[in-house]
Amino acid sequence: MANRRLAPASEQPESFAFSPENAEWAKTQIAKYPEGRQASAVISLLWRAQEQNGGWLPRAAIEAVAAELGMPNIRVLEVATFYTMFALEPVGRFWIQVCGTVPCDSCGARGLKEMLQARLGPPGHVSADGTFSWLEVECLGACCNAPMVQINQDYYEDLTPESLGQLMDDLAAGRPVKVGSQTGRVSSEPQGAVNTLTDPTLFDGSRVGAWRKRFEEAGKVETPAAQTGEAASGTQQAAENPKPARPDVGRPIERPASDAPAQRAANGETPVKAEDRADAAERGRSTAKHGSARPGDADVLDSPAKRVAEGEPAAGDQGHQDVPARDAVPQQPEASGASAGEVAAEAEEARIAGALAALPKDASPERKADAVGKRPPGLDAARVGKPDDLTRITGVGPGNSQRLNGLGIYHFDQIAAWSRDEITWVGTYLAFPGRIDRENWVGQAKALSAPAQ
Ligand code: FES
Numbered sequence: 001m002a003n004r005r006l007a008p009a010s011e012q013p014e015s016f017a018f019s020p021e022n023a024e025w026a027k028t029q030i031a032k033y034p035e036g037r038q039a040s041a042v043i044s045l046l047w048r049a050q051e052q053n054g055g056w057l058p059r060a061a062i063e064a065v066a067a068e069l070g071m072p073n074i075r076v077l078e079v080a081t082f083y084t085m086f087a088l089e090p091v092g093r094f095w096i097q098v099c100g101t102v103p104c105d106s107c108g109a110r111g112l113k114e115m116l117q118a119r120l121g122p123p124g125h126v127s128a129d130g131t132f133s134w135l136e137v138e139c140l141g142a143c144c145n146a147p148m149v150q151i152n153q154d155y156y157e158d159l160t161p162e163s164l165g166q167l168m169d170d171l172a173a174g175r176p177v178k179v180g181s182q183t184g185r186v187s188s189e190p191q192g193a194v195n196t197l198t199d200p201t202l203f204d205g206s207r208v209g210a211w212r213k214r215f216e217e218a219g220k221v222e223t224p225a226a227q228t229g230e231a232a233s234g235t236q237q238a239a240e241n242p243k244p245a246r247p248d249v250g251r252p253i254e255r256p257a258s259d260a261p262a263q264r265a266a267n268g269e270t271p272v273k274a275e276d277r278a279d280a281a282e283r284g285r286s287t288a289k290h291g292s293a294r295p296g297d298a299d300v301l302d303s304p305a306k307r308v309a310e311g312e313p314a315a316g317d318q319g320h321q322d323v324p325a326r327d328a329v330p331q332q333p334e335a336s337g338a339s340a341g342e343v344a345a346e347a348e349e350a351r352i353a354g355a356l357a358a359l360p361k362d363a364s365p366e367r368k369a370d371a372v373g374k375r376p377p378g379l380d381a382a383r384v385g386k387p388d389d390l391t392r393i394t395g396v397g398p399g400n401s402q403r404l405n406g407l408g409i410y411h412f413d414q415i416a417a418w419s420r421d422e423i424t425w426v427g428t429y430l431a432f433p434g435r436i437d438r439e440n441w442v443g444q445a446k447a448l449s450a451p452a453q
Helices: 020-030 037-053 059-069 074-083 102-120 159-174 208-220 229-242 263-264 274-288 306-307 340-357 364-370 400-404 413-416 420-429 439-449
Strands: 093-099 132-137 149-150 156-157
Touching: 020 037, 020 059, 037 074, 059 074, 093 102, 093 159, 093 306, 102 132, 102 159, 149 159, 340 364, 340 420, 364 420, 413 439
Parallel strands: 093 132
Antiparallel strands: 093 149, 149 156
8 A cells, every 4th residue: 555644854845836827727626616615626726736846745735725725734634645646755757656456466466566666666766867756556447457557647557567667668768658558458358359249230230220120010010001090109109219128027126015016005005006907917817816717718807816907896896805715826827937936926916915905995904914814823922021132133123023022923933933824914914015025034033043053
């Protein structure tokens, strides 16, 4: 790590003042910030002071900037000593900052430092002819092309001790040098050969054009010639401005509890949002009805899930609650792409949504929970007056811990023993269906209640 001390007193100038031109420039920088926020200009002013002083910041310049901005000296000193872009000691005509952070270190930065030490002496030391000085600094953000150095304001990357030595020779002699990678890499492309994303059609627009053409042709085949009006404009819009695929398709994502159908039903809202009805109806056909019904059967279409999806009461006209049995094996949709677990979870979600939708909007949490699951047995009080700290279960905060205590749940082993119906009951009672499973409360409780080995 770089030594961040001010230069010795013998090297410090007596005073520092901005040149008239720089003083004027400083005023414009300070004027960019609202009254009382002039300190925000500290880095720009320090940088300009460093440039004016030949590439390093003496104490007097730091104090002059502090006075200009109405800041305590120590605050400006903190900034100047934190950022290695500010040199605190005199530097050579070419100031070499060598990155010594892990990626550069693993790729050979130590060799660069050894070479500089041998050629120039210790860090901070200016070479006898005043041409070079060097310093080790932390990551300069060019890790992909490690190891690298910054010389004055340019980056030189993919270095070896030899190529850095050659670079220094060229700089000292005034010969032109190449900034960036010294091995010919362009930007941060792979070492050696570029062997991915090499197909030019990815970049010339032809691939996107072909896809769009196919899309438009498919639209023509599927759409009768007489199609007009809104539908035609929809097809046109889809071709020109296709919507992205649903982001959660095929991926296990955590749906916010407040957006789940059962949650919406628990809140007295329509369980399935209008825009989701088509999807829900499709799922209802596949999963909500048990037995031998196939997707598309008419009686399947009369399921509670389907009625819920269409915004109707799940129980139908006669108040009959046609809710599938909890132990019903959901039918696997054909070629849906969903796993058996996802299908079962969706069927369970539809079952709960249907059951909750059949209740009055102001039903109590207990009544809602009773409609979908089974209340777990509770205790009158914690055993020996010592409840477990349920907040050790990830997902159980102090509030939920209290509510669980209110149900007579005080100990990890009680939660560890919850059945599927009891999990559903508690999840509905606490108004966050599915979360107990997602956070694996039961598994956590089992681990916490297991006797220490
Ligand atoms: S580690 Fe050296 S530039 Fe990032």
